[in-house]
Amino acid sequence: xxxxxxxxxxxxxxxxxxxxxxxxxxxxxxxxxxxxxxxxxxxxxxxxxxxxxxxxxxxxxxxxxxxxxxxxxxxxxxxxxxxxxxxxxxxxxxxxxxxxxxxxxxxxxxxxxxxxxxxxxxxxxxxxxxxxxxxxxxxxxxxxxxxxxxxxxxxxxxxxxxxxxxxxxxxxxxxxxxxxxxxxxxxxxxxxxxxxxxxxxxxxxxxxxxxxxxxxxxxxxxxxxxxxxxxxxxxxxxxxxxxxxxxxxxxxxxxxxxxxxxxxxxxxxxxxxxxxxxxxxxxxxxxxxxxxxxxxxxxxxxxxxxxxxxxxxxxxxxxxxxxxxxxxxxxxxxxxxxxxxxxxxxxxxxxxxxxxx
Amino acid sequence: xxxxxxxxxxxxxxxxxxxxxxxxxxxxxxxxxxxxxxxxxxxxxxxxxxxxxxxxxxxxxxxxxxxxxxxxxxxxxxxxxxxxxxxxxxxxxxxxxxxxxxxxxxxxxxxxxxxxxxxxxxxxxxxxxxxxxxxxxxxxxxxxxxxxxxxxxxxxxxxxxxxxxxxxxxxx
Numbered sequence: 001x002x003x004x005x006x007x008x009x010x011x012x013x014x015x016x017x018x019x020x021x022x023x024x025x026x027x028x029x030x031x032x033x034x035x036x037x038x039x040x041x042x043x044x045x046x047x048x049x050x051x052x053x054x055x056x057x058x059x060x061x062x063x064x065x066x067x068x069x070x071x072x073x074x075x076x077x078x079x080x081x082x083x084x085x086x087x088x089x090x091x092x093x094x095x096x097x098x099x100x101x102x103x104x105x106x107x108x109x110x111x112x113x114x115x116x117x118x119x120x121x122x123x124x125x126x127x128x129x130x131x132x133x134x135x136x137x138x139x140x141x142x143x144x145x146x147x148x149x150x151x152x153x154x155x156x157x158x159x160x161x162x163x164x165x166x167x168x169x170x171x172x173x174x175x176x177x178x179x180x181x182x183x184x185x186x187x188x189x190x191x192x193x194x195x196x197x198x199x200x201x202x203x204x205x206x207x208x209x210x211x212x213x214x215x216x217x218x219x220x221x222x223x224x225x226x227x228x229x230x231x232x233x234x235x236x237x238x239x240x241x242x243x244x245x246x247x248x249x250x251x252x253x254x255x256x257x258x259x260x261x262x263x264x265x266x267x268x269x270x271x272x273x274x275x276x277x278x279x280x281x282x283x284x285x286x287x288x289x290x291x292x293x294x295x296x297x298x299x300x301x302x303x304x305x306x307x308x309x310x311x312x313x314x315x316x317x318x319x320x321x322x323x324x325x326x327x328x329x330x331x332x333x334x335x336x337x338x339x340x341x342x343x344x345x346x347x348x349x350x351x352x353x354x355x356x357x
Numbered sequence: 358x359x360x361x362x363x364x365x366x367x368x369x370x371x372x373x374x375x376x377x378x379x380x381x382x383x384x385x386x387x388x389x390x391x392x393x394x395x396x397x398x399x400x401x402x403x404x405x406x407x408x409x410x411x412x413x414x415x416x417x418x419x420x421x422x423x424x425x426x427x428x429x430x431x432x433x434x435x436x437x438x439x440x441x442x443x444x445x446x447x448x449x450x451x452x453x454x455x456x457x458x459x460x461x462x463x464x465x466x467x468x469x470x471x472x473x474x475x476x477x478x479x480x481x482x483x484x485x486x487x488x489x490x491x492x493x494x495x496x497x498x499x500x501x502x503x504x505x506x507x508x509x510x511x512x513x514x515x516x517x518x519x520x521x522x523x524x525x526x527x528x529x
Binding site: 153 | 429430431432440441442443444445446449456459460463464465466467468469470471472473474475476477487490509512513
C-alpha cells in the first residue's frame with residue numbers, strides 16, 4: 001500500500017480526529033452551576049468511586065482483557081490544584097474544554113495513558129464522557145463512549161426525564177446528551193472559496209461548525225470541527241449513522257474533489273504555497289502560532305497530495321498540538337517572553353521536519 | 358361600552374381581528390376569528406415566536422422578571438435567561454411552560470426523547486411510560502407516512518420491551 005493510499009484509510013487525509021461526547025448529571029444534586037463547593041466535591045467523589053481505578057472498571061476494556069495493569073490505569077487530575085499552564089496543556093490536547101480549564105471550583109478529569117478517553121467531572125454537567133480517535137473512527141469512538149456510559153449508568157442514577165431524556169444544565173443538550181464530531185482539514189475548500197457552501201449546508205442539517213478548539217473558537221483557520229446540534233427526537237445510533245454514513249463521507253468527498261481541481265487547474269500556485277510552507281517551517285528562527293498553523297495547513301495539503309513524500313502525516317498532526325503555547329513552555333525551561341516562545345516554536349518545527357541548514 | 362359583536366367573515370365565531378384593506382382604491386373591511394386569522398398568517402398576541410417573547414420579557418422591570426423560583430434549587434427564569442443554564446433536574450418541571458418551547462425550538466421542533474434510557478431509569482413504570490409515548494408517536498409517524506422515523510421508533514420500542522417485561526417479571 002502506498003503512502004497516499006494509506007492516508008485514505010480512515011479518511012486521514014481529511015479527517016484529523018473524531019470525538020464522541022456524552023453529557024450526564026447525577027440525580028439528587030443541583031447542576032454544577034447551582035451546586036455549592038461541598039456539593040461539587042461530593043459529586044466528584046461519587047463519580048470517581050463509580051468510575052473505579054482503571055480502564056476496565058470504567059468500561060473501556062471489554063471482557064477479553066482481565067486485570068488492567070498499572071499502565072492502563074486512569075490518571076485522575078485535580079484541576080483546582082493544577083497550575084494554570086498545565087490546565088492549558090490539557091486544553092491544547094483537546095482533553096478538556098476551555099471553560100473547564102478556568103476557575104477554582106472542585107473538578108477533575110480522568111484520562112487514559114493513550115489520551116483517547118477523558119472523563120470530566122463538574123464541567124457544565126456533572127459528567128462529560130469523551131472518547132477521541134485519530135482519523136475517522138466514529139463507530140469505534142461511539143462504541144467506547146456507550147460502553148463507559150452503560151458502566152457508569154449502572155452504578156449512578158443519571159438525571160433522566162421521560163419526555164426530555166437525559167437532563168443537562170443547558171437545554172440544548174437534553175435528549176441523548178450526545179455530541180458526535182469530526183475535526184476536518186478543509187484547506188482546498190478554503191482556497192477555492194467553497195467553505196461557505198459547506199457551512200450553509202451544515203446549518204441546514206442542524207450541524208455546528210466550529211474552529212480548532214471547538215466551542216468559542218472561531219473557524220478562522222483551515223481546521224473545522226463539525227458536530228451535531230440536535231440531541232432530542234433522535235436516537236444515538238441514528239445520529240451515528242447519519243454522521244458516519246452520510247455527513248463525513250460527503251465532506252471528505254467534497255474536500256478531495258476541491259484538492260483534485262486545485263492540482264489540475266492551479267498546480268503551480270498550489271505547489272508554490274506548499275513548498276513555501278515547508279521551507280518556512282524548516283528554516284524559520286522565530287515562528288508565531290498563527291503563522292505556524294497556516295504553514296502547517298499548506299504542508300499538510302502538500303503531503304496528502306504526494307508533493308512532499310518525506311514528511312509523515314502523523315508528524316504534522318503532532319505538530320498542530322506541540323506548537324501550541326503551553327506545550328512549548330512546558331517542554332523547555334526558560335521560556336518567558338513571546339520571542340522566547342516563537343524561537344522555541346521554530347526550533348520544534350525544524351527538529352520535527354528536518355532543518356536543511 | 359363593549360364592542361359590538363361581529364362574526365368572522367368565514368364562520369360564526371366572533372371576529373377578533375379587524376383590518377381595513379385597500380385594493381385598487383377600493384376599501385374593504387376584513388373581520389376574522391382567531392382560527393381564520395391564524396390561517397391567514399396573522400399573528401395573534403401570545404402566539405409570537407419564543408425569541409420574541411423572550412425579548413419582551415427582557416424589557417419587564419427586574420423585580421417582576423425574576424418570577425417564580427424552582428422549588429428544588431431556587432433557580433429563577435431570569436437566571437436561565439442570563440446564563441442559558443438550568444439549576445437542577447426539577448427546573449425542567451418548574452419552568453416547563455417557558456423552557457419547553459425553547460427546547461423544542463433548539464431541537465428542530467422535536468419534543469420527545471427517543472434515545473437510550475439509563476440502566477437505572479428508576480423503575481419499570483418509567484420505562485412503561487416511555488413505551489406508551491413511543492407507541493403513540495409510532496402511530497402518528499405511520500399515519501403521516503414518515504417511515505424512516507417509524508423504523509427508528511420501532512427499534513426503540515423493541516429495545517424497551519424486553520427490559521420492561523424482564524423487570525416486571527423480576528418484581529413479580
